[in-house]
Amino acid sequence: MLGLLLLASCLWLGHGEVVKSFEECSEFFYAGTTPNDALNPKNPALICQRFKNTYHFATLYDRDNRIPVYSAYRYEPSNVKKPPEWWLVEPQLIDKNLNLKDMEWDKVLREKYGITLDKIKESQAVPDDYKDLTDLDRGHLCPSGHMNSKESKMATFTLTNIVPQYSSLNNGKWRTYEHQKMMKKTADCKSTYVVTGAVPGSTKVSGGRVNRPSYIWSAACCLGENSQPKDAWGAIAQNDKNRVEVISLKELEKKLTDLYGKTVTLFNNACPREQKSHP
Template sequence: PATLLGLLLLLQVLASCLWLGHSEVLNSFDSCPQFFYAGTIPNDALNPKNPAWICQRFRNAYHYATLYDRDRRIPVYSAYIYHPAQGKRPKSWFVEPQLTGKSNLKEMESEKRLIEQYKISAEDIKKSQAVYDDYRGLKGLDRGHLNPSGHMDNDESKMATFTLTNVVPQDSDLNDSQWRVYEDIKMIGKTKGCTSTYVITGAVPGKTSVSNGRVNRPSHIWSAACCLENEKPAKAWGAIAENDKNQVEELSLGKLEEKLTELYGKTVILFNNACPRQ
């Protein structure tokens, strides 16, 4: 009996280890701390009631990290290392199997494949995340990437940005104009001389939603960056835009954190203390 008891305890421990392994990307960023400078993630002020920590995995590699709000069905932020490069813009869209609660798949997948190959119902996919249909036919709103494909340097990483856990309903004019200017032009100038740049781009939840109340429409889109020169933080900055105006305000990291603190009603700290706030 003692041996049997010992065996049962061992099995219990093994089972819990397996369970932890399957859910690692939903409980922390332990699998992908490399996307945050010095492994420091933003503080809990941004955390929603029902969060999911996603290490965005595609073709057997992690490409960036996303904190996702399962209730509002939008990302809170995506964190990545800035490596801009030309390349084909992907066309396929993915969802996150782990958010279904029905799968141990660790990689993003197409809705079609999850339904046909893995027998996960469309209803189960929709419960805790946005799906392609949620964005179909929206007027004046785009699927706005938090981590844009243009900031990634290879085909796999570019494709990995085309998951619905990395996009929010973004004002079309803003997405096509001033936010794009910031992403594609201003960032090149700002990162001059940086040996590496860590970026966190997020969305402040708004008071309205789309797709019959399923997907929150953010009130603001924001982005923050910490630039390293020879492995030491040399400068940092931020940008923020109201999600119904075609204007982007560029400001210091400290000022952005202050603005977000006002918007969230809690003190927001985005980066490790070594990143300059002025």
């Protein structure tokens, strides 16, 4: 946590939604503890994802690769209808002087505020980057199906929460994990904290603008009746195969440590590293 805050203090990371630390939206991390700085990209942005004047989740964004490193949220699925796929962008990645704290549609930025598409594209991915991809989808890190309101579901449709994900995986085993496995594994949890991320890959799409991750991963920490962690687990998938491994948090952190070449810690130490339940 200290390393992340020190790194952020050395960089201008904006105000309001793009923040200097995750303190403004620490509620999305168990005990306010973020993943350690092993995951930090060279050019990060810390985003408290704000829509309709409310924070809905948190994202560490990689400005250079134009993909999120991870999104952190509380798992609160509901029967609220999935909203239309209206893709949003982050104004404060564009210009620190923009007094726009909420994510916004790029069309609004262009027509209402006179911001050119080229200017938006300098700082992040835009809808056109995902238009003509082959065998790749716009893959959510924080999925709309894990949110509990219309507004929070809409907030997940920001391109700072999206990576190019292998279509067969996104619509196959990863979807099964998100919507079926998670429901079973959290059945006895009073609340569950989730961090879902993407390991940058060696290739890019959309004319070299957007990195295609090599792996997609997710970690969960389950709290019991006393609001203390009772279980934790992880999932990881290569982003070119329709296969997901559900493993312990310890195993996931080890795999990410090998992939990043630095020791990775995803949750507060109170979250169990050995998996306790195997539904």
